[in-house]
Amino acid sequence: MEIYHLNCGTMRPFGLPSDDDTGGFLKRGHGVVHCLLIDTGEGLAMVDTGWGWRDCICPSPAVKQFMSIIGSPGNQDETAVQQIKTLGYNPRDVKHIFMTHMHLDHAGGLPDLPTAAIHIFTPELSACQHPRTLMEWRAYRSEHWAHNPKWQPHQLQGNQWFGLDCTPTIQVGDVKFVMIPFTGHTRGHCGIAVQVGERWLLHCGDSYGYFRQVNPVQPYQHPCGKLMEKIITIGFKIPRHHWISLRNLLREHTDKIQVFCSHDAQEFELCQIAVP
Numbered sequence: 001m002e003i004y005h006l007n008c009g010t011m012r013p014f015g016l017p018s019d020d021d022t023g024g025f026l027k028r029g030h031g032v033v034h035c036l037l038i039d040t041g042e043g044l045a046m047v048d049t050g051w052g053w054r055d056c057i058c059p060s061p062a063v064k065q066f067m068s069i070i071g072s073p074g075n076q077d078e079t080a081v082q083q084i085k086t087l088g089y090n091p092r093d094v095k096h097i098f099m100t101h102m103h104l105d106h107a108g109g110l111p112d113l114p115t116a117a118i119h120i121f122t123p124e125l126s127a128c129q130h131p132r133t134l135m136e137w138r139a140y141r142s143e144h145w146a147h148n149p150k151w152q153p154h155q156l157q158g159n160q161w162f163g164l165d166c167t168p169t170i171q172v173g174d175v176k177f178v179m180i181p182f183t184g185h186t187r188g189h190c191g192i193a194v195q196v197g198e199r200w201l202l203h204c205g206d207s208y209g210y211f212r213q214v215n216p217v218q219p220y221q222h223p224c225g226k227l228m229e230k231i232i233t234i235g236f237k238i239p240r241h242h243w244i245s246l247r248n249l250l251r252e253h254t255d256k257i258q259v260f261c262s263h264d265a266q267e268f269e270l271c272q273i274a275v276p
Contacts, residue, residue: 002039004014004087004197005271008050008080011162012071015224015232016263017210018094023224026032027092028071031263033105034271035080036203038194043095046116047192047203048262049080049109052144062138064102070105081112089261096172098179100205100262102128106143107144114147122153124188126216135237136186154179161193162232162253163246182207184239193257197207200250204261207242211267214243216251 009032012185023029033050055063057076057200067074076082081091094113099120100106107128111120116143128140144159154167167179174225183189184237185206194201212220223227233240246259 001041001255003194003201004037004083005035006035006050006080006083007032007268007270008035008048008078008083009072010075010078011105011247011263013069015228017223019265021223021226021266023222025225025228027224029136029224030265031070031097031209032265033265034203034260034262034269035109035266036194036201037080037084038085038175038190039089040096040175041050042173044084044093045091045096045098045172045175045177046080046094046113047098047194048100048205049113050108051079051098051105052108052110052112053079053081054111054143055079055104060141060143062141062198063108066138072105077092077251080109097098098170098177099124099155101109101189102144102194102201103139103146103186103212104141105204106205106262107141110144110149111147114149115151117152117175118145119152119154119179119180121188122155123183124186124190125151125153139186140195156181162249164249182239182242185237188276198256198273200257202257202259204242204246204259206236206238206262208238208248208261209263211261211264214250216247216248 012028016031017023019030036047037043056076062158094116097116131137170177178193180191192203
């Protein structure tokens with residue numbers, strides 16, 4: 001089994017820390033779109049896809065606007081499909097994609113991997129197909145699933161993962177996946193847990209955006225200031241109670257679980273170093 005941490009969309013938004021762990025209202029930070037590529041022994045699997053090829057070369061107006069706001073250059077070399085080729089794999093070998101949620105910066109690569117089954121929490125599939133709010137209308141882009149992908153929706157059935165509600169285990173080759181609802185940012189937002197030997201990787205999607213928000217030990221203060229953090233947290237509907245759950249999880253099981261989110265560049269660098 002091989003695991004690759006891919007940055008599928010560098011971004012420079014206001015409100016994220018810079019590389020030196022500082023930030024502010026008038027200072028652009030450094031973020032990534034952290035995706036996983038896993039050689040399961042029976043084909044490839046991904047967690048999220050980041051920006052797609054079309055998003056970079058011919059973006060829709062909504063994608064172009066969002067890229068401008070977050071300072072994303074739309075680098076074609078960062079797309080999942082290009083990185084998969086660079087690693088020596090065939091994109092058609094991607095058989096499964098697990099989605100934390102379907103926002104445009106997470107789902108843009110789906111059309112580049114059209115033969116993959118898309119594993120998604122059932123409420124998230126409903127949210128993207130039947131948007132209710134202006135935020136949902138803008139953040140979900142139907143062009144990202146216009147190729148009519150093979151949806152594999154999952155629901156809760158009473159299972160638990162380290163004390164948290166989760167879907168039943170999904171086995172792909174040598175790898176086990178579970179989906180853990182961290183709803184709020186979207187109606188069906190999930191963390192995706194991936195078993196690696198005796199340890200687990202937990203991709204938390206957009207449950208948080210800065211690694212110290214879930215650090216169980218160090219005193220926490222956001223480097224961009226409390227006001228900026230509050231604006232982002234409320235504006236993007238990121239519930240703080242998930243941070244408490246993740247802190248408790250790490251406090252009790254840090255020897256078994258590695259936690260990371262979608263957009264923190266420092267976590268991304270540490271994960272690349274720590275690849276087993």
